[in-house]
Amino acid sequence: MKTKNMFFKGVNKSSGQASRLILVLAIIVLVAIVITYLIMRSVQAPPKPVDNTPTIPQPVYEQQLGDIKFIFEQARDMGNVLSGSQSRNPNWQKDIQTVERFIKVTVGAQNKGLTNIKESVWDLGNIVDSEAREFTPLQYTVDSWLPDPNLCGTLLKPEFEPTPCIKIYEVSKISKGLKIQVIANKKVGDEYPNDQKVSALVDLIVTQ
Numbered sequence: 001m002k003t004k005n006m007f008f009k010g011v012n013k014s015s016g017q018a019s020r021l022i023l024v025l026a027i028i029v030l031v032a033i034v035i036t037y038l039i040m041r042s043v044q045a046p047p048k049p050v051d052n053t054p055t056i057p058q059p060v061y062e063q064q065l066g067d068i069k070f071i072f073e074q075a076r077d078m079g080n081v082l083s084g085s086q087s088r089n090p091n092w093q094k095d096i097q098t099v100e101r102f103i104k105v106t107v108g109a110q111n112k113g114l115t116n117i118k119e120s121v122w123d124l125g126n127i128v129d130s131e132a133r134e135f136t137p138l139q140y141t142v143d144s145w146l147p148d149p150n151l152c153g154t155l156l157k158p159e160f161e162p163t164p165c166i167k168i169y170e171v172s173k174i175s176k177g178l179k180i181q182v183i184a185n186k187k188v189g190d191e192y193p194n195d196q197k198v199s200a201l202v203d204l205i206v207t208q
Helices: 002-043 140-145
Strands: 062-065 068-077 101-111 122-128 163-171 179-185 197-203
Touching: 062 179, 062 197, 068 179, 068 197, 101 122, 101 179, 122 163
Parallel strands: none
Antiparallel strands: 062 068, 068 101, 101 163, 122 179, 179 197
């Protein structure tokens, strides 16, 4: 009987030691996992800071509407007087004045398609400033300061050099961030219906 009790005591002691060994091993494994996680996290690149800087739109000097590519060429501040002596008719043309300023704009139009684009399909519209104010092109009163013929809206042949369109505008002196509307009839099949137009804005660099 005494031998039997000693046997069970040995078994219990061995079982207790095994349990403690398993517990120690489990703790060691858990600690190793935690250490590995901390090391992995420390070597990871920190998250990039959120950039709240507002995106500044870049100027656009070219726009393509269908097969017609519009390219900004020149914008000249002509001051508040169009001098008759600098017109095409200096002998009789009188000066024209404004309380603001005259701006002369040249934009080229190029046919990027495969066939001719007929007349009156494209044109320049208004000048628009950063406050959405619009300034319409001057008409017959400034003809003497425009080329003759003026090529706005003329036929465009495929991949010829850009055809210049020149217009003069009366624009407020305080206006900034000037853009010009470029306009084209939308192509439907092989035609360009007058009642279907598309437009875009091209930035201007105004020089003296």
